[in-house]
Amino acid sequence: MKSTYTKVGMASIAVAISLLASAATAKDITLGIVAANMQYPFNAAAVKGFQEEAKTLGAKTIVLDGKGSVEQQGNAIDDLISQKVDGIGSILLDSVVAKTWVDRAAESNIPFVSVGVQVGDPDKVPLKQVYPKLTALVTRDDVESGELVGEMAATLLPKGRTAKIGIVEGTAGVAAVKQRTQGFKQGLAKMGAKYEIVAAQPTDWTAEKGEAVCQNILTAHPDIDLFFGQYDDLGLGCSRAVRAVGSHAKVVTADGGSRRGIDAIKVGEMAGAVCSEPETIGRLSAKALYTAATNKNTPKAQLITYKQIVVTKDNLSQCKPQF
Template identity: 60%
Template structure:
């Protein structure tokens, strides 16, 4: 017995992890996902992928809806910590505020994963950096997504004058807004395009708000060359505004690949977008949490992403819609 004890002691931390993993596998594992708002098809698709993966892994899920409220999201995460769930995933509605939620989960030794957007001050956190107390950030590479959109826009813009561009942003406070814009501008600069951003307005990620913003842009700048929408949903509303105004502006989106967005590309209402796969994000998120809980992968601050091709009418088949 003494010899066995010494062998286990010599194994040190690795042995402790093995014991922890065996213990975790022996019990029912429950992991939770807190959506930004289940009114958004994107969040519903993430939740579906999360549940599908967990079912295959043999764990249980708890799905909560923050209903677009930062306060409600914080309360939901607090409640999950009190309930001592095994792991938590959430879509940060406010990247800066979310840091305190991650800190609290870490204090209670609960693995926590941020989905779709960074944690930390969106104006200060370096691009692609993952907050150290997170198990992982599972996301589209939004800098690259912006670059793909900028590349699509560059092909439509004039080379003999300064092009006029408007940006339809997502919700304020989310790091992806800055990332998508920076990637977009990087691609235009690389292509040598001379341009001016004549308007850049936030939205609540909805088609109605996208339509309202684009109506304002087209009224103020009827000669706009390109409108860049930071998600398919706003682009759908923007397409209505362009059609109503009889504008010849090109419409480029990112965070695309939705059923309605792909249909708009097919019909010529949207000139291009970038493939987004929220169900896959949900599956990757559940797997990252499960691996952390069972001790299979206890690494911190992982950046987990996937391939995101630019899509146009010519190659829609590469991006089957998941939302």
């Protein structure tokens, strides 16, 4: 009987040591995240989710802000590499330049997760392909997002004639811009819509820029039927321009569902949006990085997404704003 107690006692000690070791490992893990610009609500929400999940996992976080500058974002990523953090996540400003940052992290054996932005030349990289040196691309499916908006937009277009559509794109060089437009066209085609895209202009991801772009398009095409904003703030700004001139053009958005966006749909200033979950993306990114940092056998080039839904005035309760 004595030997039995001894075995049980030793087993308990072994378990305790194992738990202590795990706790120590968790406390020693530091994950860095570099935002594109913390002034963008999506970025702030994604970082919030990242920090919350890292805390739950017992990891420390370092948050840096690219402030809309590719050069500043690159310097921030280099700083994290030199600090030898255990993992890096970033909401990338430039899909092409980002390859060099991911490569440098890989050379230092630091896992890298791209938060919401595909890495690689948008004109050359196949859709949904994950850059091989990334641990993961954590994002909504941008083609699907555009397609869902296109299907919704088709129901809003006038019947019996070719509708006129304007697209307010995000920053040139970001893979999501091309993908959302491609998906949008696919969605319209799927619904058999008759349309002409009379204007498509890239700009910064802000309401002010969205308003300015739509003002210009409305001046050139006052009879436009619908605007597709590739981000909620772009749609919000565009809806202001539409109201200012008394246009009847509808406004729809991808990457939507912000608090202000939901309010705009509720009062009829926007027709609908695809509900975006930046906090969820941030949490999934932190989890993917933590897993890679604590398990060197974690597979690379993972694509991690979540289910998307379209929201209109009829089902607003299904979209819980995260930004």
